[in-house]
Amino acid sequence: MSDLLQLSVAEAAARISARDLTAEEYFAAWQAAAESDELNAYLWSLTDADVYEVEQGPLGGVPVAVKDIFCTEGSPTTAGSRILEGYRPPYTATAVRLLDRAGARVLGKTNMDEFAMGSSNENSAYGPVLNPWDRGRVPGGSSGGSAAVVAGGLAPCAIGTDTGGSIRQPASLCGIVGLKPTYGAISRYGMIAFASSLDQCGPLTRDVTDAALMLAALQGRDPMDSTSVGIEGGIAAPSREDLSGLRFGVPVQLDGDAIDSGVREVFEATLKRIEELGGEIAEVSLPSSELGISAYYVLAPAEASSNLARYDGVRYGMRAEVDGDLTEMYEATRSAGFGPEVKRRIMLGTYALSSGYYDAYYGQAQKVRTRIAEDFIGAFSEVDFVVTPTSPSVAFGLGEKTDDPLAMYLNDFFTVPMSLAGIPAISIPAGLAEPEGGGTRLPVGFQVAAPAFAEQSLLEAAYALEQGIGFEREVAPLRPWNGGAA
Amino acid sequence: MAGSAPELEAVIGLEIHVQLSTRTKMFCGCELSFGDEPNVHTCPVCLAHPGVLPVPNEQAIRYALQIGLALDCEIAPRSIFHRKNYFYPDSPKAYQISQYDIPICGPGRLGDVRIHRAHLEEDAAKLVHVGESGRIHGSGASLVDFNRGGTPLVEIVTEPDLRGAAEAAEWARLLRETVRQLGVSDVNMEEGSLRVDANVSVRPAGSEELGTKTELKNMNSFRFLQRGIEAELARQREVIAAGGRISQETLHFDPRTGDLTPLRSKEEAHDYRYFPEPDLVPLAPTEEMLREAREALPELPAARAERYESELGLEAEPAALLAREPEVATYFEAVCEAAGAAAGDEARAVSPRMVANWVTGELTATLRQREAEEDFTDPTVPAPSLARVVALVAGKKISHGSGKQVLAALVEQGGDPDEIVEREGLAQMAADDGELEGIVAAAVEANPDAAEKVREGNQKAIGAIVGHVMRETKGRADGGEVNRLIRAKLGL
Numbered sequence: 001m002s003d004l005l006q007l008s009v010a011e012a013a014a015r016i017s018a019r020d021l022t023a024e025e026y027f028a029a030w031q032a033a034a035e036s037d038e039l040n041a042y043l044w045s046l047t048d049a050d051v052y053e054v055e056q057g058p059l060g061g062v063p064v065a066v067k068d069i070f071c072t073e074g075s076p077t078t079a080g081s082r083i084l085e086g087y088r089p090p091y092t093a094t095a096v097r098l099l100d101r102a103g104a105r106v107l108g109k110t111n112m113d114e115f116a117m118g119s120s121n122e123n124s125a126y127g128p129v130l131n132p133w134d135r136g137r138v139p140g141g142s143s144g145g146s147a148a149v150v151a152g153g154l155a156p157c158a159i160g161t162d163t164g165g166s167i168r169q170p171a172s173l174c175g176i177v178g179l180k181p182t183y184g185a186i187s188r189y190g191m192i193a194f195a196s197s198l199d200q201c202g203p204l205t206r207d208v209t210d211a212a213l214m215l216a217a218l219q220g221r222d223p224m225d226s227t228s229v230g231i232e233g234g235i236a237a238p239s240r241e242d243l244s245g246l247r248f249g250v251p252v253q254l255d256g257d258a259i260d261s262g263v264r265e266v267f268e269a270t271l272k273r274i275e276e277l278g279g280e281i282a283e284v285s286l287p288s289s290e291l292g293i294s295a296y297y298v299l300a301p302a303e304a305s306s307n308l309a310r311y312d313g314v315r316y317g318m319r320a321e322v323d324g325d326l327t328e329m330y331e332a333t334r335s336a337g338f339g340p341e342v343k344r345r346i347m348l349g350t351y352a353l354s355s356g357y358y359d360a361y362y363g364q365a366q367k368v369r370t371r372i373a374e375d376f377i378g379a380f381s382e383v384d385f386v387v388t389p390t391s392p393s394v395a396f397g398l399g400e401k402t403d404d405p406l407a408m409y410l411n412d413f414f415t416v417p418m419s420l421a422g423i424p425a426i427s428i429p430a431g432l433a434e435p436e437g438g439g440t441r442l443p444v445g446f447q448v449a450a451p452a453f454a455e456q457s458l459l460e461a462a463y464a465l466e467q468g469i470g471f472e473r474e475v476a477p478l479r480p481w482n483g484g485a486a
Numbered sequence: 487m488a489g490s491a492p493e494l495e496a497v498i499g500l501e502i503h504v505q506l507s508t509r510t511k512m513f514c515g516c517e518l519s520f521g522d523e524p525n526v527h528t529c530p531v532c533l534a535h536p537g538v539l540p541v542p543n544e545q546a547i548r549y550a551l552q553i554g555l556a557l558d559c560e561i562a563p564r565s566i567f568h569r570k571n572y573f574y575p576d577s578p579k580a581y582q583i584s585q586y587d588i589p590i591c592g593p594g595r596l597g598d599v600r601i602h603r604a605h606l607e608e609d610a611a612k613l614v615h616v617g618e619s620g621r622i623h624g625s626g627a628s629l630v631d632f633n634r635g636g637t638p639l640v641e642i643v644t645e646p647d648l649r650g651a652a653e654a655a656e657w658a659r660l661l662r663e664t665v666r667q668l669g670v671s672d673v674n675m676e677e678g679s680l681r682v683d684a685n686v687s688v689r690p691a692g693s694e695e696l697g698t699k700t701e702l703k704n705m706n707s708f709r710f711l712q713r714g715i716e717a718e719l720a721r722q723r724e725v726i727a728a729g730g731r732i733s734q735e736t737l738h739f740d741p742r743t744g745d746l747t748p749l750r751s752k753e754e755a756h757d758y759r760y761f762p763e764p765d766l767v768p769l770a771p772t773e774e775m776l777r778e779a780r781e782a783l784p785e786l787p788a789a790r791a792e793r794y795e796s797e798l799g800l801e802a803e804p805a806a807l808l809a810r811e812p813e814v815a816t817y818f819e820a821v822c823e824a825a826g827a828a829a830g831d832e833a834r835a836v837s838p839r840m841v842a843n844w845v846t847g848e849l850t851a852t853l854r855q856r857e858a859e860e861d862f863t864d865p866t867v868p869a870p871s872l873a874r875v876v877a878l879v880a881g882k883k884i885s886h887g888s889g890k891q892v893l894a895a896l897v898e899q900g901g902d903p904d905e906i907v908e909r910e911g912l913a914q915m916a917a918d919d920g921e922l923e924g925i926v927a928a929a930v931e932a933n934p935d936a937a938e939k940v941r942e943g944n945q946k947a948i949g950a951i952v953g954h955v956m957r958e959t960k961g962r963a964d965g966g967e968v969n970r971l972i973r974a975k976l977g978l
Contacts, residue, residue, distance in 0.1 A: 071537045084536065091530045093537060192536040197764035225539050226766050303764055306571050309580030310534045314630070330573060353571070353759035362761060 004029045009210040016061040023061025030063040039130045041148040044076045045108040057103030065155035067146045068109040071190040079192045080114040080124040083337025087317045093190020094222045095201045102217035110145030116194040119411040123341045137395040140170030146204045147174040158204045165415025167202045168427035172390035172445025175429045178204045179211045182452045183422035184229040187222030193307040195300035208463040238463035244278030249383035251286045260393045262433025266444040267389045270430045277468045284379040288371040289417040296416045298365035305349030373421040380451045388414040390427040390445030418449045425449035429471045495691040498654045499646035504671045505679040506549045511636035512608040513540030524631035532636040534578035546638035549670035551779035557601045559594030564770045567763040576610040586760045600645040611635030651715035655708045686718045698732040705739045714739040798838035813862035824873035835880035867896045874903040887961040888912040926971040929954035
């Protein structure tokens with residue numbers, strides 16, 4: 001397998017720009033890699049899409065894997081759902097167009113939990129994605145396909161979406177970098193909505209530099225998205241070498257029992273590494289963040305119940321053949337088209353918005369959300385960053401939590417508060433740990449969160465920490481994909 | 487009227503949907519246009535494709551602000567869009583973006599009616615039921631035309647301040663005229679760019695409580711609005727007279743039969759699950775937008791009528807009549823100006839009140855005798871001509887009757903009022919002219935019975951003598967002067 005696949009995105013783009021490497025050669029190498037997908041990570045390949053002629057720009061000639069939640073004109077876009085089977089959008093998402101404009105080319109569309117609802121990728125209508133480190137385990141979700149292709153050597157970089165942790169958690173479980181920017185940093189236009197007030201696009205990459213490179217291309221105000229604002233001053237490649245003068249807050253509410261011991265060890269080792277790099281560790285209080293999961297599982301399903309109401313079989317996608325009236329057609333189409341988790345959340349959300357229950361559920365959850373945001377503002381008056389493990393455990397086994405939605409929901413315990421507060425957070429690989437009960441060591445992610453629109457300083461700190469951790473030096477090279485053995 | 491013991495008072499509120507005449511739709515760039523092939527004005531946004539987002543139409547916001555200001559509404563510094571969720575093929579997103587607890591326009595007033603609120607929203611698509619009748623019953627299939635879907639609407643809700651069907655229709659006309667003059671809508675009821683629903687209830691006169699209301703829909707003209715309300719009031723009075731109770735329901739007006747049929751009862755109404763639209767940020771009009779909206783406001787009928795009353799001393803009814811249409815108002819003001827009719831200028835014989843009487847009375851009556859509709863931007867009788875006629879009458883140069891003759895001549899063949907007076911010999915006989923006195927004396931002699939009755943105190947009897955004088959003078963004598971001379975002749 002070609003050495004080309006070892007290059008980071010930044011390195012490859014630099015070589016293409018310097019004419020050391022042709023875009024065609026580089027793309028062909030990744031195309032061949034993508035075709036060898038044994039992880040069920042790709043749903044659709046766009047290899048015939050030679051319409052991408054623009055190869056100038058900061059991502060000139062770089063192939064990108066795109067979560068199947070982004071609309072791509074004329075190409076299948078399913079959001080992992082049966083209900084959109086056969087659907088080909090008449091337009092392309094802003095995020096994809098911006099990547100295109102930066103010179104990148106779409107390599108393929110990646111598998112995901114249906115409508116981004118899930119933390120294991122087992123909710124995809126097109127089968128689960130396998131974790132490249134251990135094919136018996138999940139890659140996390142909902143951007144599991146995007147994380148698996150980057151970790152598994154099937155794409156140099158990818159984009160995904162994060163509503164309550166859907167970029168950071170799979171990045172953590174697959175041992176790569178995942179960034180959820182500030183809400184509003186990147187346009188949501190053309191990104192199929194799950195929970196509109198939380199959904200945010202972001203990159204999944206091998207390293208922090210590549211994440212910065214992609215964010216630089218993706219961020220910006222989009223006239224098609226009223227909630228988008230972009231990042232003032234744009235994003236530059238990070239270069240910080242130490243963490244001196246920076247304060248990192250560890251929430252006192254971090255419950256030791258809820259975290260696997262292996263994860264806790266890596267987390268604590270990383271805190272030490274921060275101090276070695278000159279950073280300071282402090283305690284911060286986020287008293288309302290414990291309510292985050294509860295509030296999230298009211299707000300996100302409420303918005304989803306409305307966002308997913310348009311899938312009615314009238315205009316596009318699947319329509320069930322029924323001999324009946326309009327209501328029967330709606331019911332048959334939606335019954336056959338949606339999977340169980342999506343149905344569960346639509347029902348939860350419909351209930352939460354119902355007359356007589358709104359104040360008790362939706363109204364209350366909004367109050368919690370405001371408090372969580374205020375908690376973070378308070379914390380950031382004392383520290384520069386808030387740090388937590390990204391996920392309470394390493395990758396778990398396929399089928400291990402599918403019968404217990406609540407256990408599955410707790411995977412988002414550390415990532416949901418930042419989503420509710422709308423602030424940026426990055427997960428970087430911090431080391432390996434044995435799963436509870438033993439077995440092959442698996443990646444552990446370390447989450448760093450920053451104040452709204454402080455992406456540049458977040459990336460600088462994450463870069464310095466990444467260099468200090470030296471994750472790649474500790475781990476057997478993942479790329480080219482070596483059959484899942486670490 | 488049912489005629490039962492306690493008088494039942496009508497309580498009516500209106501809900502008005504105004505389609506804004508912006509170039510594009512409320513949340514996407516599709517053109518607004520009527521009568522085109524179905525589904526040509528559509529895009530991923532108004533067809534609710536996955537992943538699309540709404541972007542508010544700035545022009546629609548400006549228009550809504552103008553409506554709000556014209557209705558004297560409080561403008562919310564930050565209003566919120568909500569989603570109104572319901573499944574139906576005319577709503578491709580399965581929710582309508584509307585406003586709920588914080589509308590762009592808060593309490594206001596137009597004329598005697600308080601405005602509860604006015605908010606921005608988007609119109610639904612149009613369903614076409616395939617089949618002979620075009621109605622949903624008996625139709626085998628329905629088709630959706632999304633051209634109309636997403637048209638900007640302002641929904642205006644009044645307080646229940648109207649007390650009768652005619653009053654409601656009259657007020658709706660004032661609202662229509664007001665919105666029309668803003669230039670923000672075609673306000674055509676037949677085409678549906680103005681839709682007026684009525685909330686109707688009755689209660690014992692003097693009561694403060696509201697009775698159970700019904701909602702009337704589909705009255706697509708002011709006449710039908712009045713008829714629909716009249717029919718519903720009669721029905722409610724009958725039900726109550728018979729000891730029954732009104733149930734809350736929505737009634738559909740059938741313009742062909744005048745019947746009201748229930749649409750659906752509110753008990754089984756949808757739970758719309760309103761919640762704040764997360765795809766849109768709060769609507770916060772800038773100071774500049776508000777200033778521009780204020781500056782764009784023309785003088786509107788209600789304010790103009792007010793001015794006619796307070797500054798020109800007009801009665802309420804002619805003031806409202808003249809103020810409603812700007813073309814008529816402009817004409818009226820031009821006549822006043824030409825006649826030198828400044829308010830309170832007693833030196834002048836012509837008052838605005840006289841001009842108002844001539845415009846709403848004699849001129850309207852004379853014009854009505856023709857088939858053609860009068861276009862006041864190019865009036866049949868130019869303002870200076872009418873002004874001259876009024877001045878001649880006011881200055882007692884011609885009698886009132888002669889003035890009408892001159893006006894009729896102006897309408898028929900145009901010309902110069904003074905020349906017409908000259909040609910027709912209409913110049914009024916002067917009071918000190920011995921000729922008139924002679925004619926009066928002859929008239930008294932010719933009507934001895936009438937003269938006797940007048941002397942005995944029967945004032946009406948003088949008419950016969952006056953008539954005689956007028957015939958003799960061909961209307962050139964001033965009525966008041968003739969009266970005075972007759973009474974003098976009779977020694978009264």
